[in-house]
Amino acid sequence: MNTFGIWVAAVVNLAIWSYLLKDNPAYKVAEHLFIGVSAGHALVMGVGSVNSLAWKPAFGANTASDQRILAVLSLLLGLMLYARFFKQYRMIGALPIGILLGTGAGLSLGSTVISQGIAQVKATILPLTSVNNAIIVVGVLATMCYFLYTRFEGTPGRFIAGASLIGRFLMMIGLGAAYGNTVMGRVALLTGRLTFLFRDWLHVLK
Numbered sequence: 630m631n632t633f634g635i636w637v638a639a640v641v642n643l644a645i646w647s648y649l650l651k652d653n654p655a656y657k658v659a660e661h662l663f664i665g666v667s668a669g670h671a672l673v674m675g676v677g678s679v680n681s682l683a684w685k686p687a688f689g690a691n692t693a694s695d696q697r698i699l700a701v702l703s704l705l706l707g708l709m710l711y712a713r714f715f716k717q718y719r720m721i722g723a724l725p726i727g728i729l730l731g732t733g734a735g736l737s738l739g740s741t742v743i744s745q746g747i748a749q750v751k752a753t754i755l756p757l758t759s760v761n762n763a764i765i766v767v768g769v770l771a772t773m774c775y776f777l778y779t780r781f782e783g784t785p786g787r788f789i790a791g792a793s794l795i796g797r798f799l800m801m802i803g804l805g806a807a808y809g810n811t812v813m814g815r816v817a818l819l820t821g822r823l824t825f826l827f828r829d830w831l832h833v834l835k
Contacts, residue, residue: 639830771796
């Protein structure tokens with residue numbers, strides 16, 4: 630990074646941190662600058678994606694016929710989205726929105742079932758040949774017992790109550806570890822910014 634870029638990054642960094650004192654014009658300028666740059670970057674990336682994924686395949690000379698049809702169809706569906714800006718043509722824009730939502734829901738549902746359902750079950754069914762495997766299996770079963778709201782009488786009830794108590798402690802341990810990991814991630818980001826300011830900008834650190 631050149632000297633000008635380092636100074637811009639450092640000044641913007643300090644402007645954002647100035648919000649810790651109170652809301653001020655420097656913070657507002659940095660906030661609007663970030664939003665504007667992000668919007669501009671997203672617009673440029675979007676135009677580039679349309680050009681490379683739809684416009685060139687649709688009107689390029691070396692494009693196969695089936696790819697050309699799909700590209701033209703994609704452009705038409707994209708243009709139909711702008712019909713939502715006109716009250717009398719809003720129903721035209723409902724078709725591409727429905728396709729987007731349906732496709733997104735189908736893809737996310739399939740990946741969720743596979744990654745968070747089947748894969749989790751497979752990862753839990755382990756042979757009790759090591760301490761780690763035993764902890765995983767017992768922890769999963771105890772946590773499942775915590776979410777059993779059916780009341781059992783006699784010995785099964787006492788067993789499930791004890792297992793649910795273990796599951797509760799294990800969940801608290803897991804949530805604490807996740808929170809600690811989040812805090813450490815934020816501390817690492819802060820350390821990186823401080824290192825940039827004191828080493829790259831002020832040249833205090835080597």
